[in-house]
Amino acid sequence: MSKPLSPSLISGAFFLRILLIILISVSTFSGDVDAKNKKKGKPEPDVKIGERLYYGLIPMGEGAKACASCHTYYTADTINWNPSLLDMAQTAVEMDLATFKNHLTNPSGGIRDKVHVNYDMIDEQVFHLYGYLTGVADTGVPSQRMSINTILIFLLIGALMAAALLDLFITKKIPYKAVHILILLLGIGYQLSVVTEEAIDLGRSQDYRPDQPIKFSHKVHAGDNKIECLYCHSNADEGKSASIPGAGLCMNCHMMVRNGTNSGQFEIAKVVDHSENHKDIEWVRIHNLPDHVFFNHSQHVKVGGLDCTECHGQVEDMHILKQQKDLSMGWCLDCHKETNVKFEENDYYETFQDLHKDLEESVRDSIQAADIGANDCMKCHH
Ligand code: HEC
Ligand code: HEC
Ligand code: HEC
Ligand code: HEC
Ligand code: HEC
Ligand code: HEC
Known part of the structure; x- marks a missing residue:
């Protein structure tokens, strides 16, 4: 915990x-x-x-x-x-x-x-x-002021470090070398912490993990309380997109559950407020394929029988949801070449007579997604 x-x-x-x-x-x-x-x-x-x-x-x-x-x-x-x-x-x-x-x-x-x-x-x-x-x-x-301060302090400490170096090797005014070393070490530590902080803030799509308007935790819901993914993303089974539930669905439980172990009443009060005032919760979208790519959830979840974790990782362990895969074309194609389709058990594949015959005659022992056309350009780019 x-x-x-x-x-x-x-x-x-x-x-x-x-x-x-x-x-x-x-x-x-x-x-x-x-x-x-x-x-x-x-x-x-x-x-x-x-x-x-x-x-x-x-x-x-x-x-x-x-x-x-x-x-x-x-x-x-x-x-x-x-x-x-x-x-x-x-x-x-x-x-x-x-x-x-x-x-x-x-x-x-x-x-x-x-x-x-x-x-x-x-x-x-x-x-x-x-x-x-x-x-x-x-x-x-005061975020603006914060970043100006950061820059000023960054420069100031840089100057201090330069002065320490100068004195260490040239002017030699301060007799104790420990002073120089202390300034340099603390300085380097600080500069590094600022640089890493800034680098983390730069947008990247893999591992993308934006702040959300409500601290919704998949760990609390799908993990600790074992709520099924499809309870909230019901569309993943049936439709093209998995869809994010609205505040109304949250209220199925939060009509009663008003107090969170971690956040008290504060975050759940926001849910109630959105529902009562019919406001949409403006979740920040995390996964985003370009418009020219067609991706269908039910095709993968229902027909393909894939588990959510294959593409989204161990969501039930995440307090803050983050994108696990880069969603590149190579990622789609590779999986289609590697993943066996559950061919026999599925009506969806009845039309592939030739492949069925190959399996029966043991010409091949498995069929990959790519064999049924999943890697044709037009399947993903309409
Ligand atoms: C109680 C409802 C609920 C349950 C159960 C739930 N989710 Fe979610 N899910 C949400 C909400 C709300 C969001 C939007 C906020 C966020 O991104 O954290 C979301 C976001 C997501 C996203 C990111 C969507 C985007 O913006 O790209 C993925 C992926 C996801 N859920 C997968 C899962 C998986 C996998 C499970 C099961 C292990 C699951 N969810 C269970 C409510 C739920
Ligand atoms: C084969 C990989 C794959 C599997 C399996 C998969 N997803 Fe996704 N998921 C994606 C991709 C790719 C996107 C981005 C789609 C887009 O931008 O159009 C996505 C987006 C989402 C979103 C954001 C909203 C949306 O519909 O675009 C949610 C929520 C989500 N997935 C939940 C789930 C859940 C729940 C499961 C399991 C029932 C699941 N996914 C299984 C690849 C997958
Ligand atoms: C199926 C029931 C159910 C649904 C649906 C549900 N929740 Fe929850 N939620 C819970 C339970 C149970 C807890 C844990 C309460 C506790 O800490 O004792 C919880 C806790 C929370 C917390 C507080 C977490 C903490 O530990 O402080 C927030 C915030 C929250 N839910 C938001 C949402 C949002 C937003 C939705 C809709 C997208 C939603 N919930 C849908 C059952 C549900
Ligand atoms: C140990 C962490 C902690 C400290 C320290 C703390 N708070 Fe809080 N505060 C919280 C939490 C958690 C909540 C939400 C509690 C809830 O809603 O159940 C909260 C809620 C609040 C709220 C909203 C009340 C509500 O729930 O509607 C105000 C206002 C507030 N804090 C002011 C302050 C002020 C002012 C201080 C300093 C004098 C302070 N807090 C110190 C953790 C803290
Ligand atoms: C984890 C493995 C995996 C990943 C990753 C994956 N797929 Fe698939 N995909 C499958 C499997 C298995 C099938 C075959 C099952 C089926 O017909 O749905 C399939 C089938 C398809 C089909 C349907 C082909 C048809 O018969 O109509 C399309 C389109 C598709 N995938 C698009 C995508 C796109 C776009 C991505 C990347 C954003 C992607 N897939 C990523 C496993 C994957
Ligand atoms: C399984 C699905 C899939 C198939 C099949 C596929 N693509 Fe893509 N393609 C994608 C995805 C996903 C992207 C977006 C990659 C990204 O945003 O990084 C993409 C992007 C592209 C782009 C744009 C490159 C860019 O940088 O945005 C071109 C051009 C392209 N594909 C051409 C093709 C051609 C030609 C074929 C057939 C040989 C093909 N694709 C087959 C999934 C697919």
Whole structure:
């Protein structure tokens, strides 16, 4: 079992986060927001204080965890069941201040009483935090600023490393070589982490694994709860495409099941909302053949008797579904050359009299898909 709530799942650029926190503290102390707020009559939240509370830079109670350790805006390598910063901010706006405070200091329902523990905030702090989150809900997550920061830090550390090298070999101002080596090692570590992070973000189709609007897990459904693939993708058996189920089908179960072990009520509440308000869930399409290629599921699943795993891998083990094969033409053709067709048991192949005869007379002992024309250009390109 996974440990869904462990902040270590939020993995990735740990380094980056520390630097981000330093940057935020620096920018906080340089601002004079307080002065600005005091001029106005009615109390305004200090979003800078709110932001610092969110990142855990101001203590909120003995042993209380920073909101950012769970509600993150980074794409996690593994599934992060906690609502993202934006998700959470958007829910927070829907609440009044008192309800918001209740969720933190007196949580109940879902798994809130397990995750929101030890918050011992004074009203003023809650007010600032709420103000910060309402702002985030308005403006969206600061991804733009993030990448500019990343570039700046990347260059800065590069310059620092260059200076260390220069001093090590030429200027020799610092007597201790350990200093140079430390700078270089930490620098290389950081630069590498940024580079790999960026490379992972580049679109690739094999292993493609986009973020989905709802954290639907095949492992929870097809794995742990043993729901048949065809229960949801009923069309795979009958039609050309397998099709993705709508929220109505989800409600067959989620009318009753309102609380998830990993995500609490948050993700399932989205399903209910889509169903009640007749909104389509905008799933991001993962597998995508070009328009000029014709592919038919029932041809493979029903006639060919192939298992979903042959083409989609161990879906029942995946929290986040990802494309396993490259879906290239070579992949289709190779399988057609290698895979035996279950010839005898299937009416579909009755017309292939010659091949039946070959089998009976033991001229050949098996028929591959390619033998029945699966590799003719026109079969896949109409
Ligand atoms: C240990 C992880 C964790 C930490 C730390 C955490 N949260 Fe949460 N939070 C969650 C989870 C999980 C949910 C969804 C719970 C549910 O709906 O059952 C949630 C839900 C919420 C919600 C939406 C309430 C709802 O379900 O409608 C708000 C608002 C929120 N958190 C704010 C915060 C703030 C502010 C902080 C910091 C003071 C914080 N959280 C710290 C895990 C965490
Ligand atoms: C409870 C309903 C449900 C069950 C059971 C289920 N799926 Fe899905 N499946 C979905 C939903 C919803 C999506 C879209 C979200 C996503 O991609 O994770 C999806 C997406 C997929 C996709 C990717 C579609 C694309 O966009 O290219 C594949 C492949 C898939 N499922 C295969 C399977 C297989 C194989 C099984 C059985 C082991 C299975 N599913 C069981 C609901 C289900
Ligand atoms: C022979 C390989 C193969 C098998 C077997 C197979 N699929 Fe697919 N599947 C594909 C390909 C290729 C696509 C992309 C189709 C496209 O883009 O038109 C796809 C797409 C999908 C999609 C995305 C929506 C759609 O219909 O295009 C779902 C969902 C899906 N498959 C589920 C399943 C399930 C469930 C099974 C088992 C019952 C299954 N597949 C068996 C190759 C296969
Ligand atoms: C056949 C019943 C069934 C159907 C259909 C179904 N689910 Fe579920 N779902 C479950 C069960 C059982 C759980 C596990 C609840 C638990 O953790 O105790 C679950 C859990 C979840 C969770 C929370 C996971 C967690 O561990 O926190 C989400 C989100 C979810 N389902 C979304 C969906 C979506 C979206 C659909 C429709 C595409 C769907 N479900 C269809 C039975 C179903
Ligand atoms: C895992 C093996 C496998 C892969 C991968 C595969 N196929 Fe097939 N395909 C088969 C088998 C087995 C048959 C023969 C059974 C049948 O007639 O449906 C078949 C038959 C076909 C046929 C039907 C031929 C006819 O008789 O009308 C077409 C068209 C086809 N495949 C297209 C594709 C395309 C397009 C891809 C790649 C996107 C693909 N297949 C990938 C195994 C595969
Ligand atoms: C079993 C199915 C199948 C058969 C048979 C097949 N193709 Fe393809 N073909 C594909 C798929 C799938 C793609 C898309 C590959 C991709 O997107 O990478 C493709 C792509 C192409 C392309 C476009 C190349 C590109 O880069 O997009 C051409 C041209 C092509 N096929 C020609 C042919 C010719 C000529 C034949 C007969 C000798 C043939 N195909 C037989 C499945 C097939």
